[in-house]
Amino acid sequence: xSTNKITTQKVNFKVFRFNADEDYLPxxxxxxxxxxxxxxxxxxxxxxxxxxxxxxxxxxxxxxxxCGACAIKVNxxxxxxxxxxxxxxxxxxGNDLTIEPLSTKRAIKDMIIDKADFWEKHAAVxxxxxxxIDECPTCENLVSPHDAEELNxxxxxxxxxxxxxxxxxxxxxxxxxxxxxxxxxxxxxxxxRDSDAERLINVNEEKQGVWDCVKCFECAEVCPKDxxxxxxxxxxxxxxxxxGVAKNNVATRHAVGFLHSIKKHGVLDEGGLxxxxxxxxxxxxxxVALQMFRKGKIIMPWNMPKSDNLDEIQKLIKSSSTxxx
Amino acid sequence: xxxxxxxxxxxxxAKQSTPEQMMSTLAVxxxxxxxxxxxxxxxxxxxxxxxxYDDFLSLVLNARNIAYAEKHGLTMxxxxxxxxxxxxxxKHRLDKNPELKAKVNEKLAEVGLEYKxxxxxxxxxxxxxxxxxxxxxxxxxxxxxxxxxIAPFYGCHNIRPSELHDESHKQKENPYNPTSLDxxxxxxxxxxxxYEEKNKCxxxxxxxxxxxxxxxxxxxxIAGATDNNADMMVTPCxxxxxxxxxxxxxxxxxxxxxxxLPVLHMQQMVGLALxxxxxxxxxxxxxxxxxxx
Numbered sequence: 001x002s003t004n005k006i007t008t009q010k011v012n013f014k015v016f017r018f019n020a021d022e023d024y025l026p027x028x029x030x031x032x033x034x035x036x037x038x039x040x041x042x043x044x045x046x047x048x049x050x051x052x053x054x055x056x057x058x059x060x061x062x063x064x065x066x067c068g069a070c071a072i073k074v075n076x077x078x079x080x081x082x083x084x085x086x087x088x089x090x091x092x093x094g095n096d097l098t099i100e101p102l103s104t105k106r107a108i109k110d111m112i113i114d115k116a117d118f119w120e121k122h123a124a125v126x127x128x129x130x131x132x133i134d135e136c137p138t139c140e141n142l143v144s145p146h147d148a149e150e151l152n153x154x155x156x157x158x159x160x161x162x163x164x165x166x167x168x169x170x171x172x173x174x175x176x177x178x179x180x181x182x183x184x185x186x187x188x189x190x191x192x193r194d195s196d197a198e199r200l201i202n203v204n205e206e207k208q209g210v211w212d213c214v215k216c217f218e219c220a221e222v223c224p225k226d227x228x229x230x231x232x233x234x235x236x237x238x239x240x241x242x243x244g245v246a247k248n249n250v251a252t253r254h255a256v257g258f259l260h261s262i263k264k265h266g267v268l269d270e271g272g273l274x275x276x277x278x279x280x281x282x283x284x285x286x287x288v289a290l291q292m293f294r295k296g297k298i299i300m301p302w303n304m305p306k307s308d309n310l311d312e313i314q315k316l317i318k319s320s321s322t323x324x325x
Numbered sequence: 326x327x328x329x330x331x332x333x334x335x336x337x338x339a340k341q342s343t344p345e346q347m348m349s350t351l352a353v354x355x356x357x358x359x360x361x362x363x364x365x366x367x368x369x370x371x372x373x374x375x376x377x378y379d380d381f382l383s384l385v386l387n388a389r390n391i392a393y394a395e396k397h398g399l400t401m402x403x404x405x406x407x408x409x410x411x412x413x414x415x416k417h418r419l420d421k422n423p424e425l426k427a428k429v430n431e432k433l434a435e436v437g438l439e440y441k442x443x444x445x446x447x448x449x450x451x452x453x454x455x456x457x458x459x460x461x462x463x464x465x466x467x468x469x470x471x472x473x474x475i476a477p478f479y480g481c482h483n484i485r486p487s488e489l490h491d492e493s494h495k496q497k498e499n500p501y502n503p504t505s506l507d508x509x510x511x512x513x514x515x516x517x518x519x520y521e522e523k524n525k526c527x528x529x530x531x532x533x534x535x536x537x538x539x540x541x542x543x544x545x546x547i548a549g550a551t552d553n554n555a556d557m558m559v560t561p562c563x564x565x566x567x568x569x570x571x572x573x574x575x576x577x578x579x580x581x582x583x584x585x586l587p588v589l590h591m592q593q594m595v596g597l598a599l600x601x602x603x604x605x606x607x608x609x610x611x612x613x614x615x616x617x618x
Contacts, residue, residue: 215481288572
């Protein structure tokens with residue numbers, strides 16, 4: 001039993017309303033209620049439906065943070081309604097809260113959205129075990145605790161979509177698989193029983209794959225299961241190099257280019273990195289580079305700064321490198 | 326108050342594409358009587374890309390940088406959000422995993438160094454706010470920026486992951502509604518602009534591999550600030566600054582609307598309020614002209 005005293009405070013809700021069958025545009029309805037510190041966001045959705053408007057629509061099922069149905073946005077933050085306490089929301093955003101579906105442009109009715117893009121991308125990463133397993137085994141296929149740990153909790157994902165619809169790259173680039181699909185891909189790539197040779201190649205393709213991740217950490221911040229999707233994205237990058245499926249393109253050269261620069265100068269050679277990554281395509285950067293040059297923002301190669309004790313850095317690169325490209 | 330003293334990890338851009346950031350950092354430190362010992366031995370932090378290729382190497386190199394700060398017995402101060410992320414993340418991972426720490430130290434021993442975990446790592450923004458103090462800044466302002474609406478642009482890697490932020494800094498920051506930079510704007514006499522993109526991504530890290538995504542994010546940020554009557558933007562991150570300052574043409578094309586605002590480094594804003602000259606703060610090094618001085 002919690003010993004915290006239950007407190008009550010007035011909260012003003014601005015709630016997104018829309019019925020795709022009837023409304024030309026969405027609108028917002030205001031509700032004001034006394035909210036107790038024990039309530040979760042789902043309690044508020046229920047109270048709107050039960051006490052104010054029976055037509056208010058939202059998805060919910062388990063109420064225990066496991067079915068992933070009730071993810072919505074509060075003040076722009078993706079959240080799992082049944083798990084998120086109102087006191088946290090008030091602490092984050094104060095007493096004026098805006099309740100919206102995960103993606104307003106995908107709204108069907110109120111909080112209910114069309115998650116088709118989410119599921120298409122999920123399916124596109126073959127999110128299941130591909131293994132040649134004896135149909136009549138004589139013993140169990142055991143996975144050691146150490147190997148199971150490699151999944152890094154990726155199998156805890158409940159496909160709620162909180163990270164997917166918080167990801168800015170998903171909003172801009174409709175081909176991009178997004179953090180949830182990458183977590184699913186990682187889940188099986190990290191499984192020692194899996195033998196799918198295509199998945200890792202697939203999630204490393206340009207436009208759709210991990211290289212278009214903008215590294216904003218929004219996914220890590222919102223995940224209600226603390227799965228840390230960007231950590232899995234990083235691991236998929238690393239796996240591509242380790243398993244030799246990383247293609248030679250601008251994205252992979254951009255990562256490897258750092259090593260070359262550090263080896264030579266200790267610090268990054270900005271111009272050198274762009275040249276190494278882009279190759280002949282560097283010409284497209286010339287107009288901006290000229291502007292920068294005029295403002296004293298470009299260092300000539302002969303003036304490149306170097307780290308002191310560069311020999312230490314070079315020695316460490318030699319002894320600590322674990323990958324070859 | 327005892328004189329504040331830190332080990333300064335400049336990062337790479339301060340010595341190359343954002344010289345004005347280095348100049349203004351030193352100018353502000355002089356004004357505030359903060360001593361900065363530059364870690365001239367430091368390497369690049371890998372800018373959140375090296376670890377995609379070789380995670381262990383990235384850890385070793387970052388641990389080496391921290392080891393130099395530890396040798397001075399000083400807290401490390403970063404002036405780039407991504408340096409802050411990579412360095413603080415290294416510290417976080419090594420401090421909670423003794424086995425990994427031992428492996429890294431085995432390598433560092435080859436060059437006579439050791440990562441102990443004794444130096445904290447903070448961004449200069451929080452050194453000013455937490456350690457120096459906003460009230461003291463307020464009292465030192467000689468040229469308040471009172472006629473300006475200033476849009477704070479926080480940059481991802483200073484506020485997310487929030488656990489890492491809160492582990493490194495005294496002041497907790499709400500990743501959905503950060504306030505430190507807003508508070509600093511107000512302390513400098515300016516009006517802080519509220520807008521949706523203030524805690525969003527600028528797109529810097531995918532500029533080469535996903536130029537359209539990067540340009541839209543930059544465009545949205547400047548447009549959001551403009552639509553809320555900002556006269557200028559301010560950021561603690563030189564990478565965000567590079568995007569917002571130098572990429573306005575691509576950003577405008579990507580969002581189908583002309584956008585451009587002067588963008589100050591956080592240090593330049595403080596410097597202006599404290600009476601530093603535009604020359605001291607390197608204002609001539611901006612691509613989008615700072616035309617209000």
